[in-house]
Every structure is written in C-alpha cells, then in structure tokens.
Amino acid sequence: MNVHPRARDYTQSSLGKLIPDESELTAGVKIEPRKQYGFFTDTTVCIGCKACEVACKEWNNLPADNVGLTGHSYDNTGALSANTWRHVNFIEDSFSKDSGGKSVRDNDQSPFQSGWLMMSDVCKHCHHAPCMEACPTGALFKTEFDTVVVQQDICNGCGYCVPACPFGVVEVSKADGKAHKCTLCYDRLKGGLEPACAKSCPTDSIQFGELSDLQARAKKRVAELHDRGVHTAYTYGTPDGPGATGDMQYLNAFFLLTDRPEAYNLPAAPTRPSNRIAPALTAGLATLAGLALAAVALMASGGEEPHRGR
Amino acid sequence: MAGHRKATGKVDVRWMEGLITIVQEGRFQLSDGRGVSHQFVLGHAALAETEQLRPLQSRQARVRVKYTEASGLISLIAHRIELLEPTTLEPAGS
Numbered sequence: 001m002n003v004h005p006r007a008r009d010y011t012q013s014s015l016g017k018l019i020p021d022e023s024e025l026t027a028g029v030k031i032e033p034r035k036q037y038g039f040f041t042d043t044t045v046c047i048g049c050k051a052c053e054v055a056c057k058e059w060n061n062l063p064a065d066n067v068g069l070t071g072h073s074y075d076n077t078g079a080l081s082a083n084t085w086r087h088v089n090f091i092e093d094s095f096s097k098d099s100g101g102k103s104v105r106d107n108d109q110s111p112f113q114s115g116w117l118m119m120s121d122v123c124k125h126c127h128h129a130p131c132m133e134a135c136p137t138g139a140l141f142k143t144e145f146d147t148v149v150v151q152q153d154i155c156n157g158c159g160y161c162v163p164a165c166p167f168g169v170v171e172v173s174k175a176d177g178k179a180h181k182c183t184l185c186y187d188r189l190k191g192g193l194e195p196a197c198a199k200s201c202p203t204d205s206i207q208f209g210e211l212s213d214l215q216a217r218a219k220k221r222v223a224e225l226h227d228r229g230v231h232t233a234y235t236y237g238t239p240d241g242p243g244a245t246g247d248m249q250y251l252n253a254f255f256l257l258t259d260r261p262e263a264y265n266l267p268a269a270p271t272r273p274s275n276r277i278a279p280a281l282t283a284g285l286a287t288l289a290g291l292a293l294a295a296v297a298l299m300a301s302g303g304e305e306p307h308r309g310r
Numbered sequence: 311m312a313g314h315r316k317a318t319g320k321v322d323v324r325w326m327e328g329l330i331t332i333v334q335e336g337r338f339q340l341s342d343g344r345g346v347s348h349q350f351v352l353g354h355a356a357l358a359e360t361e362q363l364r365p366l367q368s369r370q371a372r373v374r375v376k377y378t379e380a381s382g383l384i385s386l387i388a389h390r391i392e393l394l395e396p397t398t399l400e401p402a403g404s
Contacts, residue, residue, distance in 0.1 A: 059334075060334050060335075060337075061332050061333075061334040061337045061338070061339060061349070062334075062337065063337070063349050063351065063380070063383050063384050063385030064383070064384040064385075065382060065383050065384075066382070067382065067383075067384060083383065152335040152336055152360045153359065153360050153361050157354070173351070175351040175353065175354070175380050175383060175385065175387055176336050176351055176352055176353060176354050177354030178336065178354075180335075187334075
C-alpha cells in the first residue's frame with residue numbers, strides 16, 4: 001500500500017488543527033496558486049454510490065431539492081442545479097454491445113451488469129468559460145487555481161450565464177435569486193484541502209490534481225482499457241478531443257467515457273456562444289441593410305406617377 | 311417549528327432564535343435552543359447581505375431570524391436577521 005511519508009506524522013485519531021497541505025496526503029498533490037487544477041472523472045470505476053453528491057451538499061451546506069421519487073432508475077437528484085453541484089447519472093444502456101443485446105431490465109443478466117453506465121457530472125470549469133464571458137457584472141471569475149467561481153455578493157441574478165453554459169450547469173436559485181454552481185471547493189483549495197467530492201469517492205472515480213498530471217493519467221488509463229478490450233473508452237474534454245470543440249480548447253473537469261457523449265447527457269460538440277456574436281451581428285446588419293434597400297427601391301418606384309394614355 | 315403555506319395561499323412568516331454555526335455563501339445553519347440545527351438560505355429580498363453572515367458565525371452571535379418555508383427545498387428562507395445581544399457588530403438587516 002502506498003502511503004505518503006508525511007502520513008506517519010499524523011497517526012492520532014483526533015487532530016487539534018488542520019493538517020497543512022492535507023491534499024498532499026489525500027490526493028498526492030500540493031495545492032499552490034497560479035497552477036491549473038481540475039477533476040478527472042473515470043466513469044468506468046463509478047459505482048453510483050452518490051458519496052460525492054452527499055459530500056458536496058454537506059461541505060457547501062446546500063439544501064436538498066427535488067424531494068420525492070423521479071422514477072428515473074436510481075436517480076432521484078434529477079440534474080445539476082443551483083442546489084446540486086454534483087449529480088450521479090444512472091444510464092441504463094439497454095442494448096449495448098457489451099451487454100450482449102440484453103437490457104439491464106431483463107431477468108437474466110450478462111456478467112457484471114455491464115449495461116449500466118454511471119457518471120458523476122459536475123461543472124466543467126471550462127478553459128474559455130462561456131458563463132464567465134456572458135456575465136455582465138464580473139461575478140463569475142477565474143480563480144488563482146484556474147477554476148470558475150460565482151461571487152455571490154456581486155451576482156445580480158440576471159441569468160445570462162444560464163443559457164451561455166453549453167453543459168446546462170449554472171442555475172439561478174429561486175430562493176435567493178443568484179446564480180450557483182460548483183466552486184471546485186474554492187474555500188477548501190485555499191486551505192490546502194482536496195475538494196470534498198474527490199476526497200469522498202471510494203473508488204477514485206473522481207480524481208483531483210494538477211491538470212497536466214490528470215490529462216497524462218487519463219491518457220494512460222484509456223490505453224490500459226484499450227489493451228483490456230474496452231475499445232470504446234475515450235476522454236471527453238481533453239485538448240483536441242470530444243467536448244473540447246468549438247474553441248473550448250479543454251475542460252478542467254474532464255471525463256473518461258465508454259459510450260457517445262449524448263448517452264451521458266453531455267453535448268457532442270459544445271461551443272462558445274460568444275463566437276456566434278460576430279456572425280449573428282453581421283447577418284442581422286446585412287438583413288437590415290437589405291430591407292432598407294428594398295424599402296428605398298419600393299419607395300422610389302412608388303413615387304413615380306403612373307403613365308396614363310389619353 | 312417551520313413555517314408553512316396556509317390553505318389561503320398566504321405565506322406563514324415565523325421567527326427563530328439561535329446561533330449561526332455554519333456559513334457558506336448565502337446559506338447558513340442555525341442551532342436553536344434545543345440544539346437542533348436548521349438550514350437557511352438568505353432570501354433575495356432579505357435585509358442582510360451574504361458578507362454579513364460570516365462575522366455572525368465566527369463570533370457565535372445569538373440572533374433571531376424571520377423566515378418562511380421554501381417550496382421544493384428542504385430549507386428555510388431568511389428574510390431578516392436581528393442580533394439579540396450587544397456586540398460591536400453592525401446588526402444585519404436593521
């Protein structure tokens with residue numbers, strides 16, 4: 001078992017104060033400003049325990065919403081929202097190649113119930129964050145850890161960030177009228193702590209670390225899965241890969257998937273809405289100019305006296 | 311303990327006293343006299359700002375909160391926070 005050498009300094013069960021740079025012991029990374037951090041979510045090892053959802057709610061003091069049963073498989077959270085910053089998707093991959101044409105709801109199952117896909121969804125903390133580009137007040141900003149956070153005291157609840165997000169992550173709360181989303185545990189990062197969801201993940205499906213390190217780890221894992229016969233494995237949100245389309249470049253929270261992105265409720269080719277402003281404005285102005293020309297032409301022809309013979 | 315919506319559609323406004331024990335952005339937890347914790351969200355029209363909550367929590371100030379119940383949320387909406395003991399803090403919402 002790999003134990004960090006520093007772990008031997010903290011053998012007592014109760015501690016009088018916080019362990020300095022605790023993330024070094026729990027995630028193997030020292031959190032320092034001006035470095036890029038993110039999540040690598042390996043969906044192949046997610047067991048759908050929802051520990052990440054609970055840890056997120058617990059740390060961020062988020063209230064429970066969507067009270068009741070959704071009727072959608074084991075998923076009663078429904079979707080990411082102003083009060084749910086981690087959401088575990090349960091996808092019943094009815095007739096996938098791996099399940100041998102059997103549905104997960106059939107009485108006899110193929111081994112390991114391989115028809116199930118589970119994925120812990122979260123804010124992607126985009127490199128070119130469309131929500132941040134749309135924010136007129138500057139409430140959304142990039143932190144010193146290259147994550148995207150909403151400053152609650154500045155947000156005026158205009159909601160421009162909501163349609164700007166290509167992943168449908170941001171939501172304006174009806175309770176306080178402000179936009180909310182995952183902060184990648186900004187307060188914990190400042191205290192040298194690993195984000196709550198990653199720390200609570202029992203299978204290390206959610207891995208926290210430096211982005212370059214995570215991307216290398218993901219590449220290695222994909223190669224390993226390919227060697228083991230899982231040829232459908234790929235990363236979503238790494239540079240030049242699916243999810244990093246439309247000038248998004250890369251996502252700080254990226255995923256390892258084994259089915260098409262739409263199966264996980266992710267867009268196949270997300271884009272930056274700000275890139276559509278220039279063509280949309282040009283098209284609008286061209287239409288306006290065309291209509292004005294047509295009106296002038298009509299008025300000019302209508303101004304002439306009709307020639308009448310005697 | 312918590313307020314409820316009356317059949318007439320009128321929102322039941324109530325008050326609760328206690329200590330603010332946890333603060334995250336505009337959300338806070340209030341521990342009442344019996345030691346029971348209640349989750350609150352600062353309402354959009356509340357007479358208090360999010361940055362006023364943190365000092366209340368760090369000083370363990372005793373407060374009285376005017377609240378209503380939130381619909382579709384296991385939380386209470388705080389509309390006004392009053393300080394119950396003399397302190398150097400500016401009273402939130404007064």
